Structure formats: structure tokens, C-alpha cells
Amino acid sequence: MAAQAAAAVAVSKPVPVDPVIPPDASGAAARLNELRGDPAWLNEYLGGSVRHAKEMRDLRAVIDRGGNPDVDRAIAGVLDDAPIQTSKRMTMIGTAEMLRERGVSDTGVIRQVLAGDSVTPQEHAAAMETKARLMNDQAFVARYTAGDGEAKRQMTLLNVIISSSIKVAAA
Numbered sequence: 001m002a003a004q005a006a007a008a009v010a011v012s013k014p015v016p017v018d019p020v021i022p023p024d025a026s027g028a029a030a031r032l033n034e035l036r037g038d039p040a041w042l043n044e045y046l047g048g049s050v051r052h053a054k055e056m057r058d059l060r061a062v063i064d065r066g067g068n069p070d071v072d073r074a075i076a077g078v079l080d081d082a083p084i085q086t087s088k089r090m091t092m093i094g095t096a097e098m099l100r101e102r103g104v105s106d107t108g109v110i111r112q113v114l115a116g117d118s119v120t121p122q123e124h125a126a127a128m129e130t131k132a133r134l135m136n137d138q139a140f141v142a143r144y145t146a147g148d149g150e151a152k153r154q155m156t157l158l159n160v161i162i163s164s165s166i167k168v169a170a171a
Contacts, residue, residue: 019055025066026107028059029076035059036077071114075107103153104160113160118167127161134158 022028035041035055045052063072074092079085096110104110111117119127134140134154144151 028062
């Protein structure tokens, strides 16, 4: 009887599933950022979970193999393995967080900002035109100045494009 009870308890315990590690740096950065926002995962990780520590190491390894590890690590909010952080790293992490707070969840846009990618003249012109139109729309301005999330996100995206360098056409 005791053996049956022990077997029933063993069967009823959920078996932890091995985490799926994304194969690319942007996916790993997104997953790491997701985990950092999960209080239960963080408590287990900080409590010494071997499984979570392995997941963290595996994600960081994928990020470090990416095309731009500084950008990928900043998107994920990963600090340098050093007691003192560079101002560049802290600025990049802060910029990524600020963009997320303003509603920009697309890691491609965040990557563009942190990497300093250029935009086409057409993208720049379209963003300038759209921003001018929105700023002349009293209803939009009222929502924007009142702190409407979608309006802030739109203006942030437009300002990202407008403040980006413009690609020069090849001669």
C-alpha cells in the first residue's frame, strides 16, 4: 500500500521540461528578457536552481555567438562579467528599456537604434510627413500629451526613423 502511494505521488509530480533555447541571438535575447520579467523564474534562479542556471548560460552563449553581441546583450539587459560596467553598456541597456517602456516591443527596432542602422531617404521622408500630419491633428496631440500609450509608441517609432542616419545611394 505504501509503495502504491509513493508511486502515485511520483507520477503526480510534474516532470520539468527542458527549456527550448532559441538558435539565434535575437530569439535568445528576447527569451532572456522574458525570463527577467518572470518573478517565479527569477526566484528559482536566485534560489540556486541548476536548471535555470543552465538555461541562463545557454541563452548567454547563443547571444555571445550572434552577429552583434553587444547589442544582443543590451537588448536582453545582460551586464558585463565585470564588477564595473562601461557607460556604453549601461546606456544601451537603458535605451532598450526606455523603448520598451514607450511601447516598442519589436526587438528589430530596438536593434536598429542600438546598432545605429541607417534608413532610406524614402523612409525618412515618410516619417517626417507622418509626424507633421499627426502633430497637426488636434485629437492625436491631445492623446499624445495626455500620455496615450499608442500615441507615444507611434511618436517614438517616428522619432527613431527621423533621428537615424540616412543611407547614401551608391554612385
